[in-house]
Amino acid sequence: MSFRRLKTVAKKELLHILRDVRSLSLALALPLVMLLLFGYALTLDVDRIPTYIYDQDRTPQSRELIDQFRGSTYFQILGVVHDYKPVDRAIDKSAILLSLTIPRDYARHLLAGQEAGVQLVIDGSDSNTASIALGYAQAVVQSYAAQLRSDAQIRKGGQALRVPVDPRIRVWYNSDLKSKNFIVPGLIAVTMMIIASMLSSLTIAREWENGTMEQLLSTPVRPRELVLGKLLAYFALGVTDMLICVIVGVFIFQIPFRGSVWFLFFTSCLFLFGALSWGIFISATARTQLLAFQMGMLSSFLPGYLLSGFIYSIQNMPKVIQVVSAIVPARYFVTILNGIFLKGVGIRILWGEVTMLFAYAAIVFFFASRKMRQKVA
Amino acid sequence: MPDNAVQTRDLVKRFGDFLAVDHVTLDVRRGEIFGFLGPNGAGKSTTIRMLCGLLLPTSGSATVGGLDVMTQSETIKHHIGYMSQKFSLYDDLTVEENIDFFSGIYGVPQARRAERKAYVLKMAGIEERRSSLTALLSGGWKQRLALGCAILHEPPVLFLDEPTSGVDPIARRTFWDLIYQLSAAGHTIFVSTHYMDEAEYCHRLALMYRGKIIALGSPGELKRSLEGHALLRLQSSDLLGSMQALEKLPGVSDVAVFGGGLHVTVPDAASAIPGIRAALEDARIAVTILEPIDPTMEDVFVAMIEREEKKAA
Numbered sequence: 001m002s003f004r005r006l007k008t009v010a011k012k013e014l015l016h017i018l019r020d021v022r023s024l025s026l027a028l029a030l031p032l033v034m035l036l037l038f039g040y041a042l043t044l045d046v047d048r049i050p051t052y053i054y055d056q057d058r059t060p061q062s063r064e065l066i067d068q069f070r071g072s073t074y075f076q077i078l079g080v081v082h083d084y085k086p087v088d089r090a091i092d093k094s095a096i097l098l099s100l101t102i103p104r105d106y107a108r109h110l111l112a113g114q115e116a117g118v119q120l121v122i123d124g125s126d127s128n129t130a131s132i133a134l135g136y137a138q139a140v141v142q143s144y145a146a147q148l149r150s151d152a153q154i155r156k157g158g159q160a161l162r163v164p165v166d167p168r169i170r171v172w173y174n175s176d177l178k179s180k181n182f183i184v185p186g187l188i189a190v191t192m193m194i195i196a197s198m199l200s201s202l203t204i205a206r207e208w209e210n211g212t213m214e215q216l217l218s219t220p221v222r223p224r225e226l227v228l229g230k231l232l233a234y235f236a237l238g239v240t241d242m243l244i245c246v247i248v249g250v251f252i253f254q255i256p257f258r259g260s261v262w263f264l265f266f267t268s269c270l271f272l273f274g275a276l277s278w279g280i281f282i283s284a285t286a287r288t289q290l291l292a293f294q295m296g297m298l299s300s301f302l303p304g305y306l307l308s309g310f311i312y313s314i315q316n317m318p319k320v321i322q323v324v325s326a327i328v329p330a331r332y333f334v335t336i337l338n339g340i341f342l343k344g345v346g347i348r349i350l351w352g353e354v355t356m357l358f359a360y361a362a363i364v365f366f367f368a369s370r371k372m373r374q375k376v377a
Numbered sequence: 378m379p380d381n382a383v384q385t386r387d388l389v390k391r392f393g394d395f396l397a398v399d400h401v402t403l404d405v406r407r408g409e410i411f412g413f414l415g416p417n418g419a420g421k422s423t424t425i426r427m428l429c430g431l432l433l434p435t436s437g438s439a440t441v442g443g444l445d446v447m448t449q450s451e452t453i454k455h456h457i458g459y460m461s462q463k464f465s466l467y468d469d470l471t472v473e474e475n476i477d478f479f480s481g482i483y484g485v486p487q488a489r490r491a492e493r494k495a496y497v498l499k500m501a502g503i504e505e506r507r508s509s510l511t512a513l514l515s516g517g518w519k520q521r522l523a524l525g526c527a528i529l530h531e532p533p534v535l536f537l538d539e540p541t542s543g544v545d546p547i548a549r550r551t552f553w554d555l556i557y558q559l560s561a562a563g564h565t566i567f568v569s570t571h572y573m574d575e576a577e578y579c580h581r582l583a584l585m586y587r588g589k590i591i592a593l594g595s596p597g598e599l600k601r602s603l604e605g606h607a608l609l610r611l612q613s614s615d616l617l618g619s620m621q622a623l624e625k626l627p628g629v630s631d632v633a634v635f636g637g638g639l640h641v642t643v644p645d646a647a648s649a650i651p652g653i654r655a656a657l658e659d660a661r662i663a664v665t666i667l668e669p670i671d672p673t674m675e676d677v678f679v680a681m682i683e684r685e686e687k688k689a690a
Contacts, residue, residue, distance in 0.1 A: 008481025012470065019469040211463035218429045218459035218536075220451070221482040 001228075005221050009229025013203065017233060024237075027199055031241045034191045035184070035248045042187075042311070045179050046132040048076040052087055052099040055080065059107035061148065065118070068144050069100065074136045091123050098122050098133055110148055184253045185337035186310025188245040192268070193275050193304045193330040194297070195241055200234050200279030201286075201296030204372070208287040223372035227365065231276050238272040249341070258344030267340075267354060271333045274361035275300070278329075281368035303328040310334045329360045381440075382407045382534050382565035383428060388437035390423050397423045399588035400437065405567055405581075407533075410560050412579030413569035414678065420588040421569040422461075425538050428567070429459045442534055455484070458527035462539040464519045466526065468512035472503055475511055475526060483530035497525035500555060517548025524555060528564070535559065537568040541575065553578050573675040582674075584681055591685050592677075599677050606630075606680050607646035612638040612666040613657060622660040628652060638666070640676070 017024060051069065055062050069075045078096055081087060090096040101119040109116035120137050124130045207213040216226065246264070249255045279296055286292035306312060307321070308330035314322055325331050332353035339345045339353075347354060383405035390398040398420045405411040413421050426432040428441055430450030439446045442456045466475050476494050485493055498504045501521035503514075511519065520540060528535060537556075541549045553575065560566055560580075568579070576582055577596050584592040584599070592599055613619045616639065623632050623641060628649055631642035643649035646669035657664055672680070 002484065004484065005482050008478055011481075012467070012474070012478045015470055015474060016467070210465065210468070211461060212465040212467060214426075214431060214461055214463075215459065215465035216482070217431050218454060218457070219479070219482050220454045220484060222451075 001222065001224060005225045006229050006232070009221065009226055010232040013230045013233035014236065016203075017237060027195065027237055027241065028244065030195055031191050031245050032248060034194075035187060035245060036252070038187050039180060039184055039248075039253055042183055043179055046129050046136070047074050049074055049098055049133045049136070050078050050096040051075045052090060052096050053077055053080045054082070054084070054087065054099060054101040056104045057102045057106040061107035061110055062102045065102060065106075065141065065144050066100075068140050069137075072136070072140060074133075075140075087121060091121070094123065096123070097129070098137060100137065110145060111152065113149065113152070116145060180253055181255055181342060182338055183311070184249045184255050185341040186308065186334045188242075188249060189271070189330050189333040189337050190304040190308055190310055191245060192238070192242060192271065192333070193308075194300045196234070196238050196272055196275035197279035197282065197296045197300040198293070199237060200230065200276045201282045201292045202289050203230050203234070204280055204283035205286050205289045205292040209289060224369045227277070227280055227369050227372055230280060231273065231365075234276050234279075235269075235272060238276060239268070242268045242272070255341055257341055259340030260346055263346050264337075264340050267333070267336050267350075267357065270354065270357045270361055271329060271336075274329050274357060274364055277361060277364040277368045281364055281371055284368060284371040300330075304330045307331060308334045326356075327360075329357055332356045332360075380407060381405060382409075383411070383439070383441050383567060385424075385428075385439040386437055388424065388427065388439050389435045390420070390427060390432065391435040396588050398427070398434075401585075401588075401590055403583050403590060403593060405565060407565055408560065408563055409580040410556060410566045410568065410578065412576050412582040413567065413585060414571070414573075414576050414582055414674075415569075415585035416571060419585040421585055422538050424585070425459075425536050425567065425569060429457060429536055430454055431459075455530070456532055456534060458530070458532040458535040460523050460527040460535075460537050460540055462542045464516075464523035466511045466519060466523055469510065471508050471510055472498070472514070472522060473507045475522065476529065479526040480529050485530050493529050493531075497522075497529060500558075501525045502551075515548075516544040517551065520544050520548065520552060521555065524552070528559065532564070534565045534567065537566065539569055539571065541570060541572060549575070573673065573678060576674040576678075584678060586682055586685055589685075592681050596674060599674070600672050603672060603677055603680055605644045606672070607643050607649070608670050608672045608676055609641040609643060609646060609649070609653070610635075610638055610666060610668055610670045611641055611653070611664065614663040614665070615660075618660055618662050619657055622656050622662065623653065626652065626656050640670075642676075642680070 053066055053069070055066060066077070070077055075098070078090075079086070081099075087096075087099040091099070099121045101121070103117065103119065106116050106118065118141055120134065122130050122134055204213070207216065246257075250257050278299070282295045282299065283292045286295055303325075304310075307314070307325035307328045309325070310330070314325050314331065317325070336350050336353050336357075339350050343349075381404045383403075386402050388398055388401040389396070401420075401424055413424070415421050423432065427434050428439060428446060430446060430453050434446065441453050444453045444456070446453060467478070470478065473494070476497055477490075480490050480493060498507055501518065501524070503518055503522060503525075506514065506518070511522065514522065524537070524540065541552055544552070549572075556566055556568065556578070568575075570576065579596065581595050582593070582599060583590050592602065594602065611619060616634070616637075619639060620632050620634070623629050623639075629641055629643055631640075633640050633642075641649075641653065643653075650667060653667060654664060
């Protein structure tokens with residue numbers, strides 16, 4: 001390994017990057033666009049659930065229950081109806097997600113201390129959102145009933161009804177339970193995976209297409225120097241992109257940053273090294289820019305989104321898929337970023353993920369260099 | 378050190394069923410301009426690529442500067458310059474940046490870099506355009522810059538694979554002047570071409586056809602080697618009539634239109650001339666010129682290939 005040749009290759013590659021203004025601006029704008037787009041569009045929070053109310057009871061109690069719904073930010077009452085037909089139509093048109101029907105004898109049953117049911121009709125076509133909405137609605141109904149019952153108890157001169165178990169729930173790390181807090185760090189990992197393999201996937205293929213690869217192979221430059229030299233140049237671009245991502249995450253999305261900046265820098269470099277090597281491996285295999293670009297997109301985008309655990313929990317996947325996801329480096333980086341941003345943990349907890357990133361980078365770099373050593377055909 | 382800059386023995390390259398290079402044996406002496414002649418697809422580039430360490434030979438052996446291409450190809454790369462027909466430069470880099478890049482990867486010592494760069498800029502006649510993007514250069518300039526980049530490290534052996542394809546005749550002329558300069562400075566030059574006129578500039582030639590070397594020698598030797606192949610130039614009052622009359626004549630192996638006259642191929646000039654004169658007189662055609670001429674490289678090449686094809690048939 002000659003340091004001089006390495007430096008020469010890196011310098012030349014940096015010139016390519018700086019000369020190609022269009023690609024350069026794309027490389028710098030892409031993380032911004034992706035983060036903003038996905039960060040705002042991809043929210044798993046359910047709030048302002050469009051709701052109809054059908055009050056058959058028309059008592060102070062039923063009105064109070066309705067007020068509970070009105071007062072909650074999770075629901076948005078779009079209308080009060082007087083039979084089921086508008087409910088049917090609104091659900092069919094997806095105008096509402098939920099309807100609450102309070103039966104005629106709701107207040108009577110409630111005051112008599114009996115079961116007082118209400119009916120919730122919910123659009124279950126998006127089961128995830130439906131079950132979350134259902135949970136919220138049940139909570140509102142039950143807490144109102146419980147409050148009413150204990151008020152009645154007090155009025156009767158007795159003691160407030162003791163609930164035998166009183167869970168005090170405390171959520172750690174993402175105490176607002178805001179989905180963006182875990183989506184954005186994951187999104188950074190996935191974005192970096194895509195950008196890194198896209199950036200480097202063209203570099204060797206371009207040399208093959210232009211015939212410069214043949215020239216290079218006739219010179220004393222070694223495959224390892226060529227791969228590493230190119231990596232160094234794209235590394236500069238990758239680190240810049242990473243910085244943009246972190247700034248957008250912390251300042252625009254207001255994601256808490258609890259961990260160490262240095263640990264973030266170190267793991268990002270490790271991850272970038274692996275992802276860029278992967279791009280170079282693809283580039284050396286494909287030998288044409290078009291094919292390399294498509295392979296780069298496909299192999300980073302799909303696994304990045306589906307198998308990194310950034311939206312879809314890996315633990316809920318079939319065993320086979322879980323095993324496959326083990327070779328997706330974004331998976332480890334998602335865990336690391338969530339750890340750094342939300343939990344403030346470091347190498348002592350995340351050493352397993354760091355080891356996997358290291359192994360990935362080393363293996364892919366080895367294969368990329370080996371692929372380069374192959375002769376022209 | 379052996380005297381030969383390049384030496385191959387039964388060099389073979391096979392791509393699947395296709396025999397691209399078929400037992401090629403040749404020697405290139407130190408300091409000579411060795412021409413590698415042949416039609417497209419004859420296996421010239423494949424041979425050069427094997428010698429430059431870009432391809433591994435299937436069998437046989439070869440040395441470049443006394444180093445074995447099978448086992449010492451990495452060392453060979455320090456001692457050769459290679460230029461392909463694509464003039465493989467980086468279009469988005471300037472002339473100087475290209476020179477600096479190749480200077481760096483060839484490991485030109487720091488102290489010599491400025492001097493080598495100046496030499497290449499001057500040699501290519503490109504000093505005033507040193508800061509232009511390479512993409513903006515004309516074909517001739519690119520070609521000279523590519524040559525310059527390939528000799529930055531002063532390689533003893535230079536491989537040029539069809540270096541003049543796609544440039545205009547004047548640029549070709551200038552380029553050959555450069556090749557002579559390099560040869561005079563002690564470089565061995567191994568150059569492939571399919572331009573027959575360029576073959577005349579070489580010290581020695583190998584004719585390659587379908588993967589085989591079918592002739593080897595200096596241009597003069599090759600021309601003389603065409604035994605049983607004499608060429609006559611004929612000008613007459615009736616070109617077409619002469620052609621018809623001579624084609625039927627026994628002892629005439631070929632008649633071809635060449636400029637305003639005919640080239641007649643016969644086994645022996647002296648004995649054929651009286652017969653030809655008589656035949657044309659019979660056809661009432663007046664002969665203005667009928668004389669033996671030296672065959673051009675093209676004639677030699679065509680004759681050699683025809684002979685090769687007869688052998689195969």
